[in-house]
Amino acid sequence: MAQAAAPQTIALVDDDRNILASVSMTLEAEGFAVRTYTDGAEALRALSTTPVDLAVLDIKMPRMDGMELLEKLRRTSDLPVIFLTSKDDEVDELMGLRMGADDYIKKPFSQRLLIERIRTLLRRELSRGTTQTTGEASLIRGELMMDPTRHLCTWGEKPVELTVTEFLLLKALAQRPGHVKSRDQLMDAAYGENIYVDDRTIDSHIKRLRKKFKVVDTEFNQIETLYGVGYRYRET
Numbered sequence: 001m002a003q004a005a006a007p008q009t010i011a012l013v014d015d016d017r018n019i020l021a022s023v024s025m026t027l028e029a030e031g032f033a034v035r036t037y038t039d040g041a042e043a044l045r046a047l048s049t050t051p052v053d054l055a056v057l058d059i060k061m062p063r064m065d066g067m068e069l070l071e072k073l074r075r076t077s078d079l080p081v082i083f084l085t086s087k088d089d090e091v092d093e094l095m096g097l098r099m100g101a102d103d104y105i106k107k108p109f110s111q112r113l114l115i116e117r118i119r120t121l122l123r124r125e126l127s128r129g130t131t132q133t134t135g136e137a138s139l140i141r142g143e144l145m146m147d148p149t150r151h152l153c154t155w156g157e158k159p160v161e162l163t164v165t166e167f168l169l170l171k172a173l174a175q176r177p178g179h180v181k182s183r184d185q186l187m188d189a190a191y192g193e194n195i196y197v198d199d200r201t202i203d204s205h206i207k208r209l210r211k212k213f214k215v216v217d218t219e220f221n222q223i224e225t226l227y228g229v230g231y232r233y234r235e236t
Helices: 017-029 040-049 066-074 090-099 111-134 164-174 183-191 199-216
Strands: 009-013 033-037 054-058 081-085 103-106 139-141 144-147 152-155 223-226 230-233
Touching (some): 017 033, 033 040, 054 066, 054 111, 066 081, 081 111, 144 164, 164 183, 164 199, 164 230, 183 230, 199 223
Parallel strands (some): 009 033, 081 103
Antiparallel strands (some): 144 152
């Protein structure tokens, strides 16, 4: 008899034990394995030695908040991350996305919505793994090179570290230089057709993309904004 596949593991990091308990029960009922942590410092120690498939992080926590935890995780990992934010934490949402979070959900939140967002990000990771197996061809546009099989991106042969969301957005733009992609089209490329995220989420990811490329080339201007329409990759 074939051995059952190991369940995917989710890390929940929140100082609210009621949220940890209720979300854990829901995720376990959906077939996930769950690890819970009540602060960022504890989570960082554990995740550094025992990786998981996805992390859900609260922003406001004692000892080490979600922002600091994400910053430290991003130094060594492109682990998919969803932020939980309070209703009025718009600045924190934007900062989190710019630092490399893949998504965010506002409290109070629907657990069904959280599960759908988790499944979407995990499907993307699985798709990325399938791409690595099947050997999707590299994409080259002037100084830009994107290798989906290795999740590798370079500009002028200098590496640019991208999250999964950033990689998918850039790939969607660079595949057809000169063609405008609306925010809705970019949402579909990065998140799938069944998940809605607001325009600001896409804008924040684009800002972070530009910032990362300007680190290796201050003259980088390949991603153009067409106000009220969307974005396009400049034709070379």
